[in-house]
Amino acid sequence: MKRMFKTKWTYSAIIVASLLMTSCSLFDLELQKDYDYEHKTLDPNIGISARKFLENRSYETVENPTDTVFKWMRKGLEYAGIPLEEFEKADRTFIFLHNEAIKTWDTKTKKVTAGLFFDFPIVTGVDGTGKPITRPATKWEEYNKDDVRNYFLYLMLQGNYNFDKLTIENIKAKTMLPANTVASKSSLLGYMNEGKGFDQEGLMVLRLVNNSDLAPIQINNKTTNRSGGYIVTNGVVHVFGSKGNTTVYPFSGAL
Numbered sequence: 001m002k003r004m005f006k007t008k009w010t011y012s013a014i015i016v017a018s019l020l021m022t023s024c025s026l027f028d029l030e031l032q033k034d035y036d037y038e039h040k041t042l043d044p045n046i047g048i049s050a051r052k053f054l055e056n057r058s059y060e061t062v063e064n065p066t067d068t069v070f071k072w073m074r075k076g077l078e079y080a081g082i083p084l085e086e087f088e089k090a091d092r093t094f095i096f097l098h099n100e101a102i103k104t105w106d107t108k109t110k111k112v113t114a115g116l117f118f119d120f121p122i123v124t125g126v127d128g129t130g131k132p133i134t135r136p137a138t139k140w141e142e143y144n145k146d147d148v149r150n151y152f153l154y155l156m157l158q159g160n161y162n163f164d165k166l167t168i169e170n171i172k173a174k175t176m177l178p179a180n181t182v183a184s185k186s187s188l189l190g191y192m193n194e195g196k197g198f199d200q201e202g203l204m205v206l207r208l209v210n211n212s213d214l215a216p217i218q219i220n221n222k223t224t225n226r227s228g229g230y231i232v233t234n235g236v237v238h239v240f241g242s243k244g245n246t247t248v249y250p251f252s253g254a255l
Contacts, residue, residue: 050094050232051087072102072140079140080149086156086176092235093162093173095155095219095248098226101241103138112136119247120189134188144184150198153177154250161206162236163229166217170205177202177250193251205252220252 046053057067058074073096077084087094097116104114112118121134122142140148154177161173183190183197190197208215209224216224217238224245228238240248 044229045231048232049088049234050092050237051084053230053232053237054084054087054096069098070096072099073097076102076140076148077152080145080152082149082152088234090234091159093157093160094232094235094237095157096237096239097155097248098239098241100243101226101246101248104243104246112138114243115241115246116248119249120187122187123185123190132185132188132191137187144186147183147187147189147197150177150181150183151250154198154202154204155248157204160236162231163208163215163217166206166208168208168211168215170207170221173204173206175199175202175204189250192249197250199251203252204250220249223248 048056054070054074056064058070060066060068076097100115102115103112103117105111106113117137120137120143122137123132123134125133127133137143154175156176157173158176159173161171165171177198179202180200181198181202182195183192185191193199205220207218209218217228218224219240223240224242226239226242230237230239240246
């Protein structure tokens with residue numbers, strides 16, 4: 001009985017295989033052949049400058065009334081007095097800030113709960129031990145203007161630091177921030193990095209989190225990108241500001 005059972009299933013397998021081959025022939029389909037897998041990604045070239053990319057996705061326009069993900073970044077640039085022509089200069093890597101990288105607003109509590117405004121709160125005084133008393137910022141104008149300007153200069157890198165230029169090892173990149181820049185004590189940033197706030201060499205370190213094709217870029221051993229690799233006509237853009245991983249700190253090392 002066992003032998004007959006096995007024989008029966010052998011015949012059945014032959015019949016199924018024959019039907020599959022026949023069906024391919026009936027529908028003019030060829031049997032699958034071996035081929036070399038070729039990994040492909042979407043074209044990252046967006047064909048516009050970093051400035052245009054920022055403008056297209058910041059303020060409401062007739063053509064694009066809802067895509068304003070860089071609105072708070074642009075407001076900060078305007079407050080700091082940084083002309084948008086800076087985003088037309090060649091051979092640069094630009095770190096763009098999604099709105100959530102600056103201000104995550106809780107509609108229920110009506111408070112800022114994450115982002116730069118939360119992580120670099122405004123200092124309103126000091127307690128008896130010299131510890132700063134703080135509250136989250138709600139607008140750029142509450143910050144020292146020079147601090148905001150220097151922060152955005154730090155987000156402009158000299159040279160191309162796209163995915164193909166990075167590895168899992170930290171690479172130092174020179175930013176547009178001048179060396180020896182110190183943040184004011186008007187926000188908690190001025191109490192960080194040994195009271196300097198900004199990286200004293202004007203450097204940023206970048207690396208890939210892992211070796212996979214979809215590995216995110218990490219800045220200063222802390223913050224990973226939301227999206228990136230946008231090849232603009234004058235360089236490359238990476239966007240930061242994912243929920244739970246929002247703020248880009250302007251100094252490297254342990255935080």
